[in-house]
Amino acid sequence: MSRINSKELEILFEIFENLPREGPGDSESTRKAYSLLKNLPFNPKILDLGCGSGAQTVELAKISEGNIQALDINQEFLDRLNKKAKKEGVFERITTIKSSMLSMDFEDNIFDIIWAEGSIYIIGFEKGLKEIKQFLKPKGYVVVSELSWLRKDRPEEARNFFQAEYPAMQSIKQNIEVIDSLGYLLINHFILPKSAWWENYYIPLEKRVKFLRKKYEKASEINKLLDSTQKEIDLFRKYSDYYGYVFYIMQNK
Numbered sequence: 001m002s003r004i005n006s007k008e009l010e011i012l013f014e015i016f017e018n019l020p021r022e023g024p025g026d027s028e029s030t031r032k033a034y035s036l037l038k039n040l041p042f043n044p045k046i047l048d049l050g051c052g053s054g055a056q057t058v059e060l061a062k063i064s065e066g067n068i069q070a071l072d073i074n075q076e077f078l079d080r081l082n083k084k085a086k087k088e089g090v091f092e093r094i095t096t097i098k099s100s101m102l103s104m105d106f107e108d109n110i111f112d113i114i115w116a117e118g119s120i121y122i123i124g125f126e127k128g129l130k131e132i133k134q135f136l137k138p139k140g141y142v143v144v145s146e147l148s149w150l151r152k153d154r155p156e157e158a159r160n161f162f163q164a165e166y167p168a169m170q171s172i173k174q175n176i177e178v179i180d181s182l183g184y185l186l187i188n189h190f191i192l193p194k195s196a197w198w199e200n201y202y203i204p205l206e207k208r209v210k211f212l213r214k215k216y217e218k219a220s221e222i223n224k225l226l227d228s229t230q231k232e233i234d235l236f237r238k239y240s241d242y243y244g245y246v247f248y249i250m251q252n253k
């Protein structure tokens with residue numbers, strides 16, 4: 001999550017190419033979060049921010065009967081999303097938007113639901129929740145998953161890693177305070193299961209790291225990035241009790 005240059009970005013795309021997801025998550029958790037939203041219209045209007053290749057977008061389309069605007073900065077991910085949506089028979093209800101969530105210009109009060117799995121950090125948890133509020137209908141819902149500290153006794157190695165990679169990371173309690181202070185009603189929150197980190201994300205990512213190490217044996221830039229990706233995976237292997245993704249489900253008051 002730290003700053004990277006364009007060459008590194010190119011390499012990162014190769015590392016993450018064709019993974020089932022671009023971050024930890026699973027369909028069961030998407031469905032669980034959606035099931036907590038009550039009194040929705042029959043065809044809710046949904047904005048999926050930082051949708052990636054659309055694992056949760058397609059799931060949302062299947063469970064909601066809604067119309068989804070899926071926004072991401074990366075066209076390759078959106079192309080994969082469209083392909084997946086066609087295969088699953090939900091293409092007609094999904095519109096992809098290649099744009100940055102840092103400069104959104106939607107009309108005010110138009111979405112019943114704004115969804116951001118593993119992506120609200122891009123604007124910042126607090127700033128992001130504040131900015132998207134204007135696009136939400138009264139009583140509309142926001143669902144985000146955000147990397148959060150799960151315990152107070154944080155091992156030094158994990159603390160140092162996130163101090164460099166994601167210094168803005170907060171505890172569940174702190175994030176709930178932010179949600180309250182912004183005038184949302186917290187409906188519920190839950191921790192993403194560890195299996196959702198491994199099955200759709202770290203296991204395929206670790207295979208990709210091994211493959212690319214062989215492919216680029218002598219390239220120092222890629223090895224640096226492969227090392228840091230592997231370090232992140234190893235850290236979760238050791239310290240997954242201490243941090244995790246947390247789903248926060250909230251409603252516009």
Ligand SMILES: C[S@@+](CC[C@H](N)C(=O)[O-])C[C@H]1O[C@@H](n2cnc3c(N)ncnc32)[C@H](O)[C@@H]1O
Pocket residue numbers: 021022023024025049050051052053054055056071072073074077099100101102116117118119122
């Ligand atoms: C960790 S991934 C999460 C993807 C997906 N929601 C999931 O859970 O699999 C973050 C996504 O945000 C996208 N992204 C990064 N910067 C962005 C920006 N400024 N505006 C919109 N999307 C962005 C990336 O391309 C990537 O697809």
